[in-house]
Amino acid sequence: MKVLVLHSDVPPDAPPEDQDTLIAASAIAEALVSRGHTAPLAAYVNDREALRKLVTPHRPDVVFNLVEGIEGEGRLAYLAPQMLAEIGVPFTGAGARSLVITGDKPRTKTMLRDAGLPTPAWAEPPHWNGLGAGRWIVKCADEDASVGLDDGAVVEAPEVEARAAASAARFGGRWFAEEFIDGREFNIAMVEQNGEPHVLPMAEMMFVGWPVERPRIVGYNAKWDDASFESVKTVRRFGVEYREPALARELRFLCEECWHLFSCRGTARVDFRVDGDGRALILEINPNPGIAPDAGLIAAANEAGLSYADLVEGIVKEAVR
Known part of the structure; x- marks a missing residue:
């Protein structure tokens, strides 16, 4: 071709x-x-x-x-x-509608809630309705790549508005707050096969040797600065399907629901937090996840026995199927 x-x-x-x-x-x-x-x-x-x-x-x-x-x-x-x-x-990859919706994180969360799918509570300016006591993570509403995500993004409720304003002044864009789930993190990739989503081996992000006082988040440094503490100490682990099959079944179901709800094509990734009670909560949906050779999607594909060329050629063939 x-x-x-x-x-x-x-x-x-x-x-x-x-x-x-x-x-x-x-x-x-x-x-x-x-x-x-x-x-x-x-x-x-x-x-x-x-x-x-x-x-x-x-x-x-x-x-x-x-x-x-x-x-x-x-x-x-x-x-x-x-x-x-x-x-x-x-x-x-994704069509325009899918990118418009998932590119607006509060809108994505509204769709998840309306579909009966679990997602952490959130609040938006200017009124910050729903902002209750406890810890919150302040995120950019309309950009990905973990822009502005560092330890200071996790704050107590009274500090949310100031953090959001400071982030907007520094990075631009819209900012909102999401309830911080201090639990396990999963980044789960899917590829399209014969028009349907196929969930790849599920990756859990392990925070190895992480100081107890630091919030466990996959922030900007973890993703983009290979020499940083955050990158070195954030380790991808596979195998939840065998260790915890009930949790894996729930994660798989939620991934497939997200694929259809947001009209994904080609590939997608769903990010989760699992709280202390074992509840899986959907954080974000990325309908066009990174596909550089060192990306999480590629690690999951390799775990499934797919080479880089296998994955790329499969995406192309699905697009013209």
Whole structure:
């Protein structure tokens, strides 16, 4: 097949979460070429006619969509699948609707609640309705990659408003507060097979040697600074399906419900916290999780016996199935 690998237009001084897109694009192209496909790379342009002129000469069977942000804003990523659909080119991954909804975390949580799916309580400005006593984690409502997530993001209720205001001033965007669940964390990936979600081996994030006074979170440093304490001491572990089959069944059910509720395609990841009573609570849904060779999705695929090329080629074939 002819596969155009379309990635974000990433400037040289972009932060590591944006540079990761270029790493993924090169790896995907290499994997596809190794399987006999052609896979040129191109940077996304945010204009429909310009995008048509960019794509048309390649005459692709499918576009591998790696546009994770536009002009540095992840909340605008939905424009890429929207424009690709408008010019009539098949593409991998989530559609515009899915990205718009899951790109707004409070809206996602509202949909989860309305569907009867478990998610921690949350509160939004300006009135912060529902903000009760206890610890809360202040998050960006419309950006991913754990922007602004560090130890200081976990605060007591009276400190929420000040933390949200400081984060908005520093990083921009909208900020909200979610009840902090001091429990186990699972990041569970899915891939599409024959039009249906297939849950990959479930990854639990283990906080090894973590000081008791520090909140256990997978923050920005854990994801993007390989030399940091947070990255070194956050270790992925598989095998919950065998150790705790009842919990695994619940996690699998919730993953599949999320896939259908948010109209996922190709791949997706659902992040959970499991509280002290064993309740699984859905934190976030990422319909286009990272796919660089060191990403959690790839670790789960490898655990399932899928090579990088297997996974990439499977995503492409599902997109044109």
